[in-house]
Amino acid sequence: MSKKLAALTLTLITCLCTGCAVNPITGRQRLMLISEEQDIAIGRKYAPQIEKQMGGKIPNPAIQHYIDTVGQNIASVSHNPTLQYHFAALNHNSVNAFALPGGYVFITKGMLEKLQTEAQLAGILAHELVHVVARHSSEVISRQIGVNILLSAVTADEAPQAVTRVTNLTRQIISLKYSREHEQQADLAGLDYMVRAGYDPHAMIEAMQILQSQPDSVSIDFFSTHPTPQNRIAYLTEKIQTRYRNLPPLRTARQDYQNAILNQLHNY
Numbered sequence: 001m002s003k004k005l006a007a008l009t010l011t012l013i014t015c016l017c018t019g020c021a022v023n024p025i026t027g028r029q030r031l032m033l034i035s036e037e038q039d040i041a042i043g044r045k046y047a048p049q050i051e052k053q054m055g056g057k058i059p060n061p062a063i064q065h066y067i068d069t070v071g072q073n074i075a076s077v078s079h080n081p082t083l084q085y086h087f088a089a090l091n092h093n094s095v096n097a098f099a100l101p102g103g104y105v106f107i108t109k110g111m112l113e114k115l116q117t118e119a120q121l122a123g124i125l126a127h128e129l130v131h132v133v134a135r136h137s138s139e140v141i142s143r144q145i146g147v148n149i150l151l152s153a154v155t156a157d158e159a160p161q162a163v164t165r166v167t168n169l170t171r172q173i174i175s176l177k178y179s180r181e182h183e184q185q186a187d188l189a190g191l192d193y194m195v196r197a198g199y200d201p202h203a204m205i206e207a208m209q210i211l212q213s214q215p216d217s218v219s220i221d222f223f224s225t226h227p228t229p230q231n232r233i234a235y236l237t238e239k240i241q242t243r244y245r246n247l248p249p250l251r252t253a254r255q256d257y258q259n260a261i262l263n264q265l266h267n268y
């Protein structure tokens with residue numbers, strides 16, 4: 001091997017090793033160009049931007065507290081319970097739920113209005129939490145936007161051009177598309193999180209069916225069309241019937257959701 005080639009190989013190996021991270025969901029190694037500290041820095045920088053672009057937080061502390069309680073309960077049984085998680089309900093009529101790197105999970109008023117039980121809410125938050133825990137958004141961001149662009153904007157000043165740049169990047173982050181494999185992991189591991197947190201796993205399927213029946217609502221993430229909704233419902237049903245066939249009755253909490261969300265959503 002020539003000296004030059006040896007040096008190149010060594011650089012490549014070093015690079016691969018420093019960028020390796022295990023996906024806690026699959027147990028497999030994958031190349032990760034963003035560190036967990038950078039995940040948190042990105043989330044911290046872009047979360048307020050996203051809130052601003054999506055109508056701000058719903059100005060009702062009781063609603064925020066309820067969403068946070070359900071979310072933290074699921075986060076505590078996830079593969080990464082020590083990360084600091086932030087859940088927020090946004091004052092936006094679109095039907096959406098999405099996650100940012102570093103522990104930030106959002107759900108919109110439009111989606112909250114469509115759901116009927118706390119367990120369905122738990123299903124959606126669990127799906128988004130898997131994207132955070134498995135660091136799917138970090139993977140997609142590094143491929144579709146570029147780590148350097150994102151991180152330089154994180155440290156950028158408040159000059160008008162810098163602000164516009166961050167606004168544009170925020171739009172790109174909101175519209176990121178996860179892979180089919182990511183969505184399947186989020187659905188199936190999300191189902192495990194629901195059960196561990198004491199929720200009826202059928203509610204994940206119910207949430208999908210409710211959203212599917214809304215003709216004009218296309219969610220950014222949770223109601224992703226890849227895999228197709230039929231496919232997602234099929235593999236979730238199969239997992240419930242095989243792995244969770246003998247569960248005792250678990251929590252659905254229809255009345256709690258009615259009281260905490262549906263009766264409160266227009267009370268502010």
Ligand SMILES: [Zn+2]
Pocket residue numbers: 127131178182183186221222224
């Ligand atoms: Zn997803």
